[in-house]
Amino acid sequence: MSHREDDDRHLARAVALSREHMENGAGGPFGAVIVRDGVVLAEGWNEVTSTNDPTAHAEVVAIRRACREVSEFSLKGATLYASCEPCPMCLASAYWARVSRVVYANTRDEAAAIGFDDSFIYDEIPLPPERRSLPCEHSPREDAKAVFEAWLNKADKIRY
């Protein structure tokens, strides 16, 4: 199959997951699939309300499962297929996981139209901490700076 046909197939699967697990009550209508070198590493779907975990978005769930599958904290070379544009939490988790490409169907605006905060959070993240609707206060501390200094000098650290 062509690259394009692979994309269509994996994105269709992400959408099918979004419907299946919305219908069975797992959470919101979101699904995700992670693929590397033609191999499906993991699937995920939203489980926020069924597991009482606000971080259990489809993409985060899929990333965690894929990393468990490969026993690594990097998914370099992998593509994340998502039934909806990843929210800032999920997008940032894709950066931390070193995902190489994201393909999505619905948009943050379409998510906003059915009651999800993705677009609002996208607007909040770039604001200076003191201007956000969620108050973020900087309270500098010497002990905190000293821990960073210790990390810099740690001989056996594992970078990520």
Add this chain to the structure above:
Amino acid sequence: MSHREDDDRHLARAVALSREHMENGAGGPFGAVIVRDGVVLAEGWNEVTSTNDPTAHAEVVAIRRACREVSEFSLKGATLYASCEPCPMCLASAYWARVSRVVYANTRDEAAAIGFDDSFIYDEIPLPPERRSLPCEHSPREDAKAVFEAWLNKADKIRY
């Protein structure tokens, strides 16, 4: 104790966790504490490299644990104390968890100075999807739109 003394105590604890678990090899030098109405709901620390989970930042770990503790997906009214400014993943997870306030010690720039991508990811998130260094491709689909429509019409949905 005054409000200010409570803040100092909880933030000092977040910093102590960041040092303790960096030293014992759990992951990077980051700690977090979640407090509501004077009660510590959960503590967290970075476990990325020890658990092969790129989403296991201190704040995310603490949010997940706090929600498990209260058996709810909302932490409305809670304060998140973090030894470092939350990265976009952690900040967005705080929004999704309905945390009411964030207090942090080190900054994203101080994190960048010791090798962490927080600042880079903050710069990437607000970019149009096609201009990010992580390619994000929009591939609209009718089946995906239909799932959102189904959510809108779902009678027994649990909003979050």
